[in-house]
Amino acid sequence: MKTIADFELRIADSPVPGTRANGWARAIRVVSLRILCVLCVLCGEIMLPGCKERAPSGADVLYTIGRTGSGDGEFTYPRGLDLAPDGTLWVVDKTARVQHMDASGKLLGGFRMPESETGKPIGLTVGPDGNVYVADTHYHRVLVMSPEGKVLRQIGSLGQGDGQFIFPTDVAFVPVGGQMRMLVSEYGGNDRISVFDLEGRFLRSVGSFGNEVGQLCRPACMAVDASRKRIYVADACNHRVVVYDFDLKLVSTFGEPGTQKGQMRYPYGLAVMPDGSVVVSEFGNNRLQIFSPDAKSISVIGAPGREPGQLVYPWGLAVDARQRAFIADGGNNRIQVWQL
Numbered sequence: 001m002k003t004i005a006d007f008e009l010r011i012a013d014s015p016v017p018g019t020r021a022n023g024w025a026r027a028i029r030v031v032s033l034r035i036l037c038v039l040c041v042l043c044g045e046i047m048l049p050g051c052k053e054r055a056p057s058g059a060d061v062l063y064t065i066g067r068t069g070s071g072d073g074e075f076t077y078p079r080g081l082d083l084a085p086d087g088t089l090w091v092v093d094k095t096a097r098v099q100h101m102d103a104s105g106k107l108l109g110g111f112r113m114p115e116s117e118t119g120k121p122i123g124l125t126v127g128p129d130g131n132v133y134v135a136d137t138h139y140h141r142v143l144v145m146s147p148e149g150k151v152l153r154q155i156g157s158l159g160q161g162d163g164q165f166i167f168p169t170d171v172a173f174v175p176v177g178g179q180m181r182m183l184v185s186e187y188g189g190n191d192r193i194s195v196f197d198l199e200g201r202f203l204r205s206v207g208s209f210g211n212e213v214g215q216l217c218r219p220a221c222m223a224v225d226a227s228r229k230r231i232y233v234a235d236a237c238n239h240r241v242v243v244y245d246f247d248l249k250l251v252s253t254f255g256e257p258g259t260q261k262g263q264m265r266y267p268y269g270l271a272v273m274p275d276g277s278v279v280v281s282e283f284g285n286n287r288l289q290i291f292s293p294d295a296k297s298i299s300v301i302g303a304p305g306r307e308p309g310q311l312v313y314p315w316g317l318a319v320d321a322r323q324r325a326f327i328a329d330g331g332n333n334r335i336q337v338w339q340l
Contacts, residue, residue: 058301059288059309062324065105065335070095072107078328078335080123080135080170081316089318089326090132091335096120098132100147103320105335111149115139123170123221123316128180129198133171135184140165142184144200155200156184163202166190172222174231174246185219185233192216193233193248206248211238214250221316223270223278228293232278234267241267241280241291254295259285262297269317271325279325279340281317286310288317288325290340301340306332 066075077094084090088108089101096116100109113121119138127133131152132145140158142165143151156165166188174181181203182196192207193216207216217237224231230251231244240255241264255264265284272278276293287302302311312331319325323340 057287057303057305057309058299059336060339061308062337062339063104064308064329065089065101065337066333068333070097072110073099073101073105075099075333075335077330077333079315079330080121081318081326081328081335082125083318083320083326084126084130087320089335090124090126091316091328092121092124092134094120098124098134098145098149103324103326103337109147111145113143114151123168125171125173127171127182127198128173133182135168135170137167137169140168142168142171153200155182155196160190162205163194163196164190165194169219170221172224172231174224175226176246183222183231185222187216187218187220191219193219193222193231193244195248204248206244206250213253216242220266220268221270223272225272225276228276230272232270232272234270234280236266236268236283239264239266239284241270241278241295243295252295254291255280261289261300264289268315269328271317271319273319273323273340274321279317279319281314281327283313283315286312286314288314288327288338288340301338308336309338311336 066073070076075093078091080092082090087103092098096113098110101107121134122137123135125133134143134145136143142155144153146152156163165186168184168186170185172183180198184194189209191209192205194205195203211217216235220234220236222231222233229246233242235242239257240253242253243251245251264282267280268283269281278291280289286304287300289300290298292298311329314327315330316328325338325340327336329336
């Protein structure tokens with residue numbers, strides 16, 4: 001396979017049409033080729049000899065929501081999202097705005113987080129009470145917000161003790177013994193899953209920082225399969241998914257670092273389909289990957305790029321009962337909706 005250097009040498013040694021093949025001409029052509037090949041790698045949109053060809057995405061794109069900006073219905077690096085039971089969509093982006101939309105992208109409402117100078121939230125979840133639970137990452141807490149944006153209560157504070165957080169990433173809910181429990185994932189040294197009751201009282205936690213069995217390294221998000229009583233955790237920096245039962249006993253893990261089918265690079269988003277299949281959003285591979293309930297890779301969808309069906313740094317993910325995937329296409333400042 002020819003490298004960029006091979007093409008630089010070939011073009012640098014050839015004359016520029018209509019000019020003398022002097023040092024300036026060669027330098028300009030070399031720099032131009034380098035710039036274009038960098039664009040090829042980063043964006044996947046420019047095809048040049050010697051640049052890696054873009055793989056077909058295989059995505060069945062229904063539509064996209066939003067565009068770059070800070071206005072209504074616009075996004076600046078959307079990261080966390082969730083589908084409410086009524087089918088509406090909640091999205092938080094890197095401006096610390098939470099926007100509420102219908103499934104087609106029509107704005108229904110929203111609010112700004114009360115503080116954002118230190119950093120912006122990564123994840124949010126619509127709770128069983130209809131309120132929005134925001135993992136207010138850089139303020140080391142979970143804020144329970146009304147749909148209108150009123151702060152109802154705060155859970156957690158900075159620290160490593162019981163019920164404290166360093167960088168919380170996501171919130172999930174599981175029914176245990178007839179009562180609902182709230183789970184919070186976090187990273188930054190704690191790298192664990194903490195369990196609370198709905199009033200915010202700490203119950204226990206599992207996990208610690210590391211890459212061994214039972215350890216986590218940046219748990220980025222969680223997804224719950226209520227019918228099979230499984231909790232899936234995107235163990236992002238270990239490039240795997242960790243599976244727990246509803247008692248938070250470790251069941252299994254799947255995935256390993258890489259770009260091939262069955263491998264992952266920085267899983268940041270998770271969703272469970274009605275049949276129990278698990279959809280993984282890979283920040284590092286710019287794609288979705290679908291696994292069967294027994295953790296076999298079924299399909300890989302998506303590729304790096306700016307076109308519909310392509311992704312740049314995808315984060316949050318949600319799938320509805322019609323198997324439509326809502327993807328926070330962070331680097332493209334939009335939400336993509338794909339039919340799985």
